[in-house]
Amino acid sequence: MTDGSVEDGIRAALSRVLDPEIRKPITELDMVGGVSVDAAGSATVGIKLTIVGCPAADTIERDVHAAVASAPGVTSATVEISIMTREERAALTEKLHGGRTKTIQFGPDSLTRIYTVSSGKGGVGKSTLTANLAVALAAKGLAVGVIDADVFGFSIPGILGIAGMKPTQIDGMILPPVAHGVKVISIGMFVDGNAAVSWRGPMLHRTIQQFLTDVYFGDIDILLVDLPPGTGDVAITIGQLLPHAEVLVVTTPQPAAAEVAERSGTVARQTGQKVIGVIENMAGLAQVDGTVIELFGTGGGELVAARLSQGQDAPVPVLASIPLSVALRSGGDSGQPIVLSTPDDAAAASIIRVADELARRGRGLAGRKLGFTVR
Numbered sequence: 001m002t003d004g005s006v007e008d009g010i011r012a013a014l015s016r017v018l019d020p021e022i023r024k025p026i027t028e029l030d031m032v033g034g035v036s037v038d039a040a041g042s043a044t045v046g047i048k049l050t051i052v053g054c055p056a057a058d059t060i061e062r063d064v065h066a067a068v069a070s071a072p073g074v075t076s077a078t079v080e081i082s083i084m085t086r087e088e089r090a091a092l093t094e095k096l097h098g099g100r101t102k103t104i105q106f107g108p109d110s111l112t113r114i115y116t117v118s119s120g121k122g123g124v125g126k127s128t129l130t131a132n133l134a135v136a137l138a139a140k141g142l143a144v145g146v147i148d149a150d151v152f153g154f155s156i157p158g159i160l161g162i163a164g165m166k167p168t169q170i171d172g173m174i175l176p177p178v179a180h181g182v183k184v185i186s187i188g189m190f191v192d193g194n195a196a197v198s199w200r201g202p203m204l205h206r207t208i209q210q211f212l213t214d215v216y217f218g219d220i221d222i223l224l225v226d227l228p229p230g231t232g233d234v235a236i237t238i239g240q241l242l243p244h245a246e247v248l249v250v251t252t253p254q255p256a257a258a259e260v261a262e263r264s265g266t267v268a269r270q271t272g273q274k275v276i277g278v279i280e281n282m283a284g285l286a287q288v289d290g291t292v293i294e295l296f297g298t299g300g301g302e303l304v305a306a307r308l309s310q311g312q313d314a315p316v317p318v319l320a321s322i323p324l325s326v327a328l329r330s331g332g333d334s335g336q337p338i339v340l341s342t343p344d345d346a347a348a349a350s351i352i353r354v355a356d357e358l359a360r361r362g363r364g365l366a367g368r369k370l371g372f373t374v375r
């Protein structure tokens with residue numbers, strides 16, 4: 001037997017092992033069972049996984065083994081895996097919910113900044129920008145979640161390289177898969193294969209509500225919500241459930257697209273959300289000879305911003321004009337966001353600048369209870 005200091009060292013090492021899905025130390029999640037060390041320094045550690053077939057099992061076992069083996073005084077490490085009892089699992093979900101039962105986790109008092117990404121038309125690059133912005137924000141060290149609420153064209157999992165991945169479910173709690181440091185939930189994860197979603201309003205409303213209630217995002221700094229194009233049921237549901245969300249409107253430079261893009265911002269405002277900026281995407285494509293091809297014309301971003309600024313206290317800015325980029329398109333096809341793989345690409349650099357801007361912004365006071373009372 002040892003004097004206990006080796007065991008203390010092992011527990012300290014284990015406190016640095018994160019559950020890859022929940023993104024918290026396994027020691028905080030009560031996943032560590034017994035820790036013992038014999039006089040020769042052979043350590044045995046019991047780990048309790050949340051569920052049978054836990055997809056993160058191999059990663060956790062490997063990380064625990066490495067952590068235990070690295071503790072001072074340990075000569076060999078054995079990891080014994082078991083599964084939590086029903087009571088232990090219930091205690092864990094209770095702990096993660098923080099006593100909150102069946103309520104929306106991003107209420108007006110939440111410190112998470114919420115940005116919805118909306119557009120008038122489809123195919124303007126909303127999902128591509130949402131995914132790359134999220135990854136760029138996570139790369140800056142922020143805790144970021146994405147809800148892909150684009151029910152009819154869910155493409156975020158593919159863009160982030162996790163197409164086909166299903167979330168782990170623990171007693172009604174849904175653990176979102178993590179891609180490039182971002183917690184991601186998508187309607188696409190709940191339908192078979194490439195099946196089309198043809199739900200009506202109430203079903204969409206329930207699903208979005210369930211995402212906001214049952215998906216374990218934890219204490220994230222920023223939540224990005226990729227909305228379907230247009231002004232339909234999902235945009236209205238999000239507006240009702242997250243009235244304090246702030247809105248990014250995406251448009252192409254094509255002036256004809258501006259009017260319809262403006263409408264998506266106007267609908268968001270009707271539910272109390274604030275439009276904080278316009279992102280123009282698919283702007284001029286630079287050629288090797290230095291010329292620029294304006295495939296979609298010019299001026300759409302400025303036009304939407306000008307129209308959305310009318311009658312507002314402060315003008316709505318154009319946050320970026322992101323050029324057409326072969327790398328951005330192919331990075332989306334291969335699941336490798338260019339903000340990580342080719343940050344020097346002009347489109348990537350432009351997205352990273354928007355991420356810097358979002359990271360700098362504080363949480364607005366709109367819809368928030370202030371911490372004093374007026375007598």
Ligand SMILES: Nc1ncnc2c1ncn2[C@@H]1O[C@H](COP(=O)(O)OP(=O)(O)OP(=O)(O)O)[C@@H](O)[C@H]1O
Nearest residue numbers: 122123124125126127128153282323324325329332
């Ligand atoms: N700046 C860009 N340069 C080149 N290709 C782009 C750019 N932005 C997006 N794309 C490509 O355009 C296509 C449409 O993009 P995306 O799926 O992100 O649009 P969307 O607005 O989310 O569409 P929808 O809402 O209809 O699903 C994709 O193939 C994407 O790779």
